[in-house]
Amino acid sequence: MSVEDYLRLNGKYLREAEELLARGDYIQASEKLWGAAAEVVKAVAASRGVTLGTHKSLVRYVLELHKQYPELGLRQGFVMAETLPINFYEDNLPEEEVKIRAEEVKSFINKMKQLLQKTI
Numbered sequence: 001m002s003v004e005d006y007l008r009l010n011g012k013y014l015r016e017a018e019e020l021l022a023r024g025d026y027i028q029a030s031e032k033l034w035g036a037a038a039e040v041v042k043a044v045a046a047s048r049g050v051t052l053g054t055h056k057s058l059v060r061y062v063l064e065l066h067k068q069y070p071e072l073g074l075r076q077g078f079v080m081a082e083t084l085p086i087n088f089y090e091d092n093l094p095e096e097e098v099k100i101r102a103e104e105v106k107s108f109i110n111k112m113k114q115l116l117q118k119t120i
Helices: 003-023 026-047 055-068 074-090 095-119
Strands: none
Touching (some): 026 055, 026 074, 074 095
C-alpha cells in the first residue's frame, strides 16, 4: 500500500472514532483509535521505504522513531494507542479514561504526521 492509502485509512478511522466518541460508544471508538494510530505509523514507514506487517514491527518502528526524535514522546503516545484494543474486547476502561487516551492518540497521530511532512 502507498503512503496515501495508509493516510486515507488513518483519516477514515479517526473520523469514525470521533463519531463513536460523540455517541458514547467508547468500546468501538477504542478499536478505531488503534486503527488510526497503526495506519499513521505505516504511512510514515512507507514514506521512508519501510513496510510494516506485524504488530511487533509497528512497536519496533515507533521505538526507532522515538530514539531519533525523543522530544516528540512518540513511544508514550503509541503505548496509549496499544492499550485501546483491550478495551474493545474487554470493556475494561471507564469512559473518562477512554476520552483521555483518545486525546493522547490524536496528539500522537499529529506528531507522526509532522514526521511525515519532513520525509515527503
